[in-house]
Amino acid sequence: MFVGCQFSLYPMTDRFVEVILSAVDGLKDRGDVRVETDDLSTLLVGSPRAVFGGIERCFLKAAAAPGHVVLNATFSRGCPGEPDDPICRPERPRAAGALLDVRGLPRSGCDVAAQFAVYPLGIEGYMDVIAREIDETKKAGVFARGKHFCTRLGGDASHVFAAMLNAFERAGERAGHLVLTATVSKGSPTESPSARERIGRGGNA
Amino acid sequence: MFVGCQFSLYPMTDRFVEVILSAVDGLKDRGDVRVETDDLSTLLVGSPRAVFGGIERCFLKAAAAPGHVVLNATFSRGCPGEPDDPICRPERPRAAGALLDVRGLPRSGCDVAAQFAVYPLGIEGYMDVIAREIDETKKAGVFARGKHFCTRLGGDASHVFAAMLNAFERAGERAGHLVLTATVSKGSPTESPSARERIGRGGNA
Numbered sequence: 001m002f003v004g005c006q007f008s009l010y011p012m013t014d015r016f017v018e019v020i021l022s023a024v025d026g027l028k029d030r031g032d033v034r035v036e037t038d039d040l041s042t043l044l045v046g047s048p049r050a051v052f053g054g055i056e057r058c059f060l061k062a063a064a065a066p067g068h069v070v071l072n073a074t075f076s077r078g079c080p081g082e083p084d085d086p087i088c089r090p091e092r093p094r095a096a097g098a099l100l101d102v103r104g105l106p107r108s109g110c111d112v113a114a115q116f117a118v119y120p121l122g123i124e125g126y127m128d129v130i131a132r133e134i135d136e137t138k139k140a141g142v143f144a145r146g147k148h149f150c151t152r153l154g155g156d157a158s159h160v161f162a163a164m165l166n167a168f169e170r171a172g173e174r175a176g177h178l179v180l181t182a183t184v185s186k187g188s189p190t191e192s193p194s195a196r197e198r199i200g201r202g203g204n205a
Numbered sequence: 206m207f208v209g210c211q212f213s214l215y216p217m218t219d220r221f222v223e224v225i226l227s228a229v230d231g232l233k234d235r236g237d238v239r240v241e242t243d244d245l246s247t248l249l250v251g252s253p254r255a256v257f258g259g260i261e262r263c264f265l266k267a268a269a270a271p272g273h274v275v276l277n278a279t280f281s282r283g284c285p286g287e288p289d290d291p292i293c294r295p296e297r298p299r300a301a302g303a304l305l306d307v308r309g310l311p312r313s314g315c316d317v318a319a320q321f322a323v324y325p326l327g328i329e330g331y332m333d334v335i336a337r338e339i340d341e342t343k344k345a346g347v348f349a350r351g352k353h354f355c356t357r358l359g360g361d362a363s364h365v366f367a368a369m370l371n372a373f374e375r376a377g378e379r380a381g382h383l384v385l386t387a388t389v390s391k392g393s394p395t396e397s398p399s400a401r402e403r404i405g406r407g408g409n410a
Contacts, residue, residue: 002353016217039318114245119384147211148287179324
């Protein structure tokens with residue numbers, strides 16, 4: 001099985017190069033993911049936990065700087081035509097304990113707003129898989145509201161990433177090929193409804 | 206049919222609020238799309254051409270400022286459970302002339318790097334649909350190279366957006382529910398291979 005993610009960090013600052021470089025620094029050193037970067041995104045290949053863990057660490061490093069930073073990520077598992085890769089070894093959610101206890105995880109201290117979508121490919125009953133994963137985010141305490149084409153999440157970054165990893169593991173058992181897209185944001189000037197009303201429709205278009 | 210897009214602009218500058226506000230200004234005035242914004246993204250609902258056209262205009266306005274700006278967008282058509290909306294009226298690609306002649310379009314003058322993916326949902330033969338759309342980007346002259354999980358495009362912004370709109374229209378005829386994700390970037394400091402070699406793995410993570 002081939003598992004990985006294309007992700008990008010967007011620090012909304014003149015210092016964006018420095019913030020990105022310092023965030024992705026060290027990704028390769030752990031040896032649990034394969035890393036390839038170009039000007040559009042960074043590819044991580046590895047087990048779901050290693051990939052989500054690496055991206056969460058990158059995001060938290062970038063989010064430690066003041067200001068507004070956004071992560072965009074597309075996670076994929078089981079894409080036909082991709083090679084088997086021994087580094088990927090997905091955990092099997094059917095095995096007891098493979099899914100994370102989201103509410104019980106330590107908090108990172110970084111509050112985020114996020115939205116995500118899961119796309120189980122090649123199966124007719126994909127909407128049921130999607131509905132179940134949305135429901136699971138409610139149980140995990142990170143659901144904020146439905147939006148057109150995606151689901152809004154909120155809470156501590158560690159809880160939000162863990163809930164999305166669980167969705168990726170669980171839905172991946174129902175569809176051979178699964179894609180999960182995510183946007184995670186910290187420090188938007190329009191984050192609170194009152195601020196949003198003041199700034200109008202701007203914030204982040 | 207419900208057709209729309211959640212999109213975000215990421216200007217990598219301290220002045221990001223100003224760049225975003227000026228880019229999205231005027232979206233509502235044309236009356237051909239419905240617009241809803243929160244701190245994570247802006248929703249446009251309308252016909253495929255109106256939605257792609259609105260987002261291309263926003264991106265070009267933001268890209269007129271100096272520096273690095275990125276658009277992330279998730280286009281969707283035919284999602285089950287979304288209401289029919291009379292504003293959507295997709296053009297029918299089967300009708301002669303509905304698809305754009307990408308190579309014949311006027312250039313915007315803005316060169317971009319992009320990557321996109323199409324997800325035809327609920328059908329077994331979805332990989333054939335994807336393969337055909339990748340092939341069509343080659344015919345349109347905007348294909349750059351395959352990447353894991355997506356296809357890299359490059360060229361004038363108007364040609365890249367037109368090729369993606371064609372993919373959205375054409376693949377939408379094969380799958381009742383279609384999602385297309387896109388990243389479009391201008392002004393990355395790692396845009397050229399030589400610059401990328403100098404900066405190493407940074408640029409945009």
